Amino acid sequence: MLSLFKIRVKNYSLNLQGEHELDINLINSIEALLFGAGRPIRLSEMKNILENNGIEANLSEIKKSLFSLEERYSNTAIEIQDVASGYRIQIKQEHSPCLSSLWDDKKPRISKALMETISIIAYKQPVTRGDIEDIRGVTVSTRSIRFLLERNWVKVSGYRDVPGRPALYVTTKDFLDDLNLKNISELPDLPEINETAENDIFSQAV
Amino acid sequence: MQYNNLAQLELPTVMGHQYEEMPDDLFIPPNALEICLETFSGPLDLLLYLIKKENINILDLDVSKITDQYLEYIELMDNLKFDLAADYLVMAATLAEIKSRLMLPVESFDEEEDDPRSALIKRLQEYQRFKNVSEKVALLPRIDRDFFAASAKLPTLDDQDNKIMITKEEIYSQINEVINRPNYKANHQIDFEELSTKERIQMILDILSRTNLISFSKTLVKPEGRKGVVVTLLASLELAKDGYVELIQNKSEELFIKSSRRA
Numbered sequence: 111m112l113s114l115f116k117i118r119v120k121n122y123s124l125n126l127q128g129e130h131e132l133d134i135n136l137i138n139s140i141e142a143l144l145f146g147a148g149r150p151i152r153l154s155e156m157k158n159i160l161e162n163n164g165i166e167a168n169l170s171e172i173k174k175s176l177f178s179l180e181e182r183y184s185n186t187a188i189e190i191q192d193v194a195s196g197y198r199i200q201i202k203q204e205h206s207p208c209l210s211s212l213w214d215d216k217k218p219r220i221s222k223a224l225m226e227t228i229s230i231i232a233y234k235q236p237v238t239r240g241d242i243e244d245i246r247g248v249t250v251s252t253r254s255i256r257f258l259l260e261r262n263w264v265k266v267s268g269y270r271d272v273p274g275r276p277a278l279y280v281t282t283k284d285f286l287d288d289l290n291l292k293n294i295s296e297l298p299d300l301p302e303i304n305e306t307a308e309n310d311i312f313s314q315a316v
Numbered sequence: 317m318q319y320n321n322l323a324q325l326e327l328p329t330v331m332g333h334q335y336e337e338m339p340d341d342l343f344i345p346p347n348a349l350e351i352c353l354e355t356f357s358g359p360l361d362l363l364l365y366l367i368k369k370e371n372i373n374i375l376d377l378d379v380s381k382i383t384d385q386y387l388e389y390i391e392l393m394d395n396l397k398f399d400l401a402a403d404y405l406v407m408a409a410t411l412a413e414i415k416s417r418l419m420l421p422v423e424s425f426d427e428e429e430d431d432p433r434s435a436l437i438k439r440l441q442e443y444q445r446f447k448n449v450s451e452k453v454a455l456l457p458r459i460d461r462d463f464f465a466a467s468a469k470l471p472t473l474d475d476q477d478n479k480i481m482i483t484k485e486e487i488y489s490q491i492n493e494v495i496n497r498p499n500y501k502a503n504h505q506i507d508f509e510e511l512s513t514k515e516r517i518q519m520i521l522d523i524l525s526r527t528n529l530i531s532f533s534k535t536l537v538k539p540e541g542r543k544g545v546v547v548t549l550l551a552s553l554e555l556a557k558d559g560y561v562e563l564i565q566n567k568s569e570e571l572f573i574k575s576s577r578r579a
Contacts (some may be wrong), residue, residue, distance in 0.1 A: 147465065147469065228450075247358045248401055288458060
């Protein structure tokens, strides 16, 4: 009668088929961290917490565990997303309509003016308020900047060395997290200024 | 990721019929314009809209026409009592300046620097880039709107903000004030004024019945103080107004009350 040999090598168990299996305990612990964090969490942070709780794992193993979790989730309503601030468990977008019905829309709608402001900051950072006003042709209200700061979509990264020492604004990782992005380069491409009429949006107008 | 391409305008369809041009008999209720105007994020946005309406290339901008239309819109917004940002008026002035420059005779418009429109066109083009891209960014999946995080974490209750820091001294002073408050509620009466102009008039007339002329200062009663002077003066003026007395001042500016014939 054959017996299964299980050689424990760190967190791997080698069964007779020769497959490496990640320790279920490790995978579940990571799952627990992802759910419990309530925010994106980095590999390094997970490693620290696990170590503090007697679970040894290197970054590669943690990453593999995440892949394993993703497989586990493939037929469920949840998924793991890799965003700027780390990994986040979220609900697959196809279920969003149901969830919207669950809650009142708490997050306020962002106006066109505000979208233009944040876009200018995102694409031209770091910028001052004056830079934004030059492009938009309107004064940028204090309310707008405060809204973006409070929401932690922008932060002050320094000051420009000119009279008045105006603050320089940049976008934050939270901004990327909220848009499900990992990197600022993943934003849509900024169109070039066109000299020719063909590409001009207005020549296509009714 | 699928989202509507805002650059493509859909033809308006009414009862199955698609309209490529604005019908002549189209009725636009006055409120419709209100909603339209509220959506501009600034004067450049409005300008781009006007240019688009004219269906022209931004490089061939007809400033004169656009300026007229722009001013119409500004006036309309003003009439509808919209809070116009000063920036709209600045743009109106800019357009007017460009328009007037264009009316000056010039040799040629070959160089870009000579074209009074060029600075404005550059601004419009730069703004257009960001307007475009911001529309796309607005449509990107956004947390709590298009997707939601899954979490088993209990939400933290934000009650820290409500803590008010109070010192011992503040408590003492507050208690002090509350204790002393009853004193402020003591009843007080309003008395009739002791001196009345009517009485004073009578008094003056009495004096004048015995003598024709009396100096003002002699009619005063010292204990009455300033009030007395005022009342006496008022009385004298009343009598003078009605012609009962004459008010005379001599060289040394002393005031006399003299009875006149009517008395």
